[in-house]
Amino acid sequence: MKVAQLGSGTPEIAVVAGVHGDEPCGVRAVERLLDDRPTVKRPVKLIVANEEALERRVRFVDEDLNRAFPGDPDAKTHEGQLADELVSELAGCLTFSMHSTQSHAEPFAIVNGVSETAKALVPQLPVAAMVETSNFAEGRLFSAIDTIEVECGLQGSETAAENADRLTRAFLTAVDALPGDTIHSDLPVYRLTDVINKGQASTYEVFxxxxxxxxxGAPFAAADGDKQVADEPFYPVLMSSNGYRDVFGYAAEKLEVLETPPAAD
Known part of the structure; x- marks a missing residue:
C-alpha cells in the first residue's frame, strides 16, 4: 500500500485507487495529482491500495479486497490483512474510491446509503447515476469507512483513466479541498434489489x-442460448456478459431523481 498526502495537517479527506489490481484508472489519477501537486485548501490523503495485485495485473492476489473489509491483521490472505491496514489508514476520513467496469462506459457512483453527504456531493460529480447498494454492502470498503465509490468507465480504457482524473478533481472541489466551482446535475438514484445469477455455460449474452x-416478460440475457426472461420490471445495473464469474449483474429499482437546486437570484 502506497500512502501520500497533499497539504499539511491531519487529513479528513482521502482518495483511494487500486483496490482491484486490474483497474488502473484510479492509480493514474492519483499519480497525476502527485505530479501536479496542486495547492489544496485542506489536506488530502492519497492511497494506492493493492500494489501487489497491480504489479501482477490481476484483480486480487488471494481474495477480492472489496469483499474483505473490515479485514483482520491475522488473516491468512494478503487482502484480509491489507483490508485491516487500509481501514486503520482511512479512519476519520471521508473517502473517494475509484473503480472501473466491463459493463458501462459512462461513470456512475455507488454508495452504501443515500445519506445527506451523498445527496450533497454526488450530484456535483460528472456521473450519470447514483446506485445505493446497502443490501449488498457486506465486505466492501464503505461497510467500514464512510466512502463514495465511482465506476470511472470501461476497464483498461484511456477514457476511464481520463474520467478518473476528472471525477477526483470534482470530488476534491466539492469537499472544498481544491478551489473552484462544481456543476450540479439532476441525478437519478437507484437501489440494488437482487442478484441476477448465471449458470455455467460456454457463451453468455446480455440484451x-x-x-x-x-x-x-422481456428477455434480458442468455447462457448458451437459453434466455432469461424478466418476471417483473427492473433496471439492470453492472450487467455484462463476462464481467462477473457467477452473475450477470444486478436488478435495481429507481428511487428518485435528485434535482438541481434553483440558482440564487
Whole structure:
C-alpha cells in the first residue's frame, strides 16, 4: 500500500485507487495529482491500495479486497490483512474510491446509503447515476469507512483513466479541498434489489442496457442460448456478459431523481 498526502495537517479527506489490481484508472489519477501537486485548501490523503495485485495485473492476489473489509491483521490472505491496514489508514476520513467496469462506459457512483453527504456531493460529480447498494454492502470498503465509490468507465480504457482524473478533481472541489466551482446535475438514484445469477455455460449474452428499464416478460440475457426472461420490471445495473464469474449483474429499482437546486437570484 502506497500512502501520500497533499497539504499539511491531519487529513479528513482521502482518495483511494487500486483496490482491484486490474483497474488502473484510479492509480493514474492519483499519480497525476502527485505530479501536479496542486495547492489544496485542506489536506488530502492519497492511497494506492493493492500494489501487489497491480504489479501482477490481476484483480486480487488471494481474495477480492472489496469483499474483505473490515479485514483482520491475522488473516491468512494478503487482502484480509491489507483490508485491516487500509481501514486503520482511512479512519476519520471521508473517502473517494475509484473503480472501473466491463459493463458501462459512462461513470456512475455507488454508495452504501443515500445519506445527506451523498445527496450533497454526488450530484456535483460528472456521473450519470447514483446506485445505493446497502443490501449488498457486506465486505466492501464503505461497510467500514464512510466512502463514495465511482465506476470511472470501461476497464483498461484511456477514457476511464481520463474520467478518473476528472471525477477526483470534482470530488476534491466539492469537499472544498481544491478551489473552484462544481456543476450540479439532476441525478437519478437507484437501489440494488437482487442478484441476477448465471449458470455455467460456454457463451453468455446480455440484451439490455444498464439503467434502462426492462419490462416484465422481456428477455434480458442468455447462457448458451437459453434466455432469461424478466418476471417483473427492473433496471439492470453492472450487467455484462463476462464481467462477473457467477452473475450477470444486478436488478435495481429507481428511487428518485435528485434535482438541481434553483440558482440564487
Amino acid at each position: 439490455v442496457d444498464n439503467f434502462t428499464q426492462v419490462e416484465a
